[in-house]
Amino acid sequence: MLHRLLPRLNPINQRRLQRFMANRRGYWSLWVFLVLFGLSLFAEFIANDKPLLVVYDGSLYFPVVQRYAETDFGGEFPLEANYKSPYIRELIAEKDGWMLFPPIPFSYDSINFDLTVPAPAPPSSGNWLGTDDQGRDVFARVIYGFRISVLFALTLTLISSVIGVFAGALQGFYGGWVDLVGQRILEVWSGLPVLYLLIILASFVQPNFWWLLGIMLLFSWMSLVDVVRAEFLRGRNLEYVRAARALGMGNGAIMFRHILPNAMVSTITFMPFILTSAIGTLTSLDFLGFGLPAGSPSLGELVAQGKSNLQAPWLGISAFMVLSIMLTLLVFIGEAARDAFDPRK
16 A cells, blocks of 8 residues: 555655665554554444344344434333343344344443453453453453553644644744743753653543643643754755745745755654653553543553452453553654654665
8 A cells, every 4th residue: 555655755755655664664563553553443343242233123223333222122111221131132032133242242341240250350252351350351441442542642642743843943943032931941841740740730630531631731742842943943044945035935934834844854753752652651640540530441550450460460461462562563663764754864
């Protein structure tokens, strides 16, 4: 697929893409990561305690995307149907119906009440990676946790990159007092103990996805400021910038049409590493209990369970493998992107 993009790119980007593909480790890491992330986006169709399809009395029902009450299947109460209940199964079977469940018949918050041993239960044919100390399927929680970690990190990386690039561009292009004041603010702000402040701020509010995103955004935007500032300090005195200014082009157009494309080279190479840092910070907060709300599918919470239940090694091993594979793939992708955009090559 990437080879089909080559004819549509300019010669410089063609060489960059060719260098990226030449790094086999980064190239295949990108594909593996995209496949895993793509599968996690459809987690509800892979791991869910609701069936994908119900055939009842000649009609088709799709509980995975729509809520149905017991009364829709001949039951007595207008409550959401529990499809694992023998009562609902019997009602559906009476009308020659049947149900098609996902490969993993548990959601991230589903409790397996049919365990034959106390929770946390070891891996079995019913729970491929075992259960946690609350009887929830570990494999389902890993899939949902992987998705929310990547989505959180991607959102944080994109927003913080926009803010960091804009701040660095202003400092580097205008210089003088703008740069001086901006650097002093950065020095003070970057000297704050970030993790402790995140814990303190998270303890004031009920944490959720967007609260954590906003709190972490207060500090994550600084990572790109110095890189972009240096590129703009170097580029503002180049000949083509002087020529554009002599022709009457405004500062905004010069910044974002002429200097920014060159500054984006170094920015793009840093973004995968910002992504891994965001995942690590979210995992740390969840591990300490200051992250996502209780019960959310969280890799950090799974690490904490592994620490608290040393007699259940599958918990710690599952969390370690998922985090190590995810972060290793992102680091390999970042290395390949760094080599591809390296101007010395």
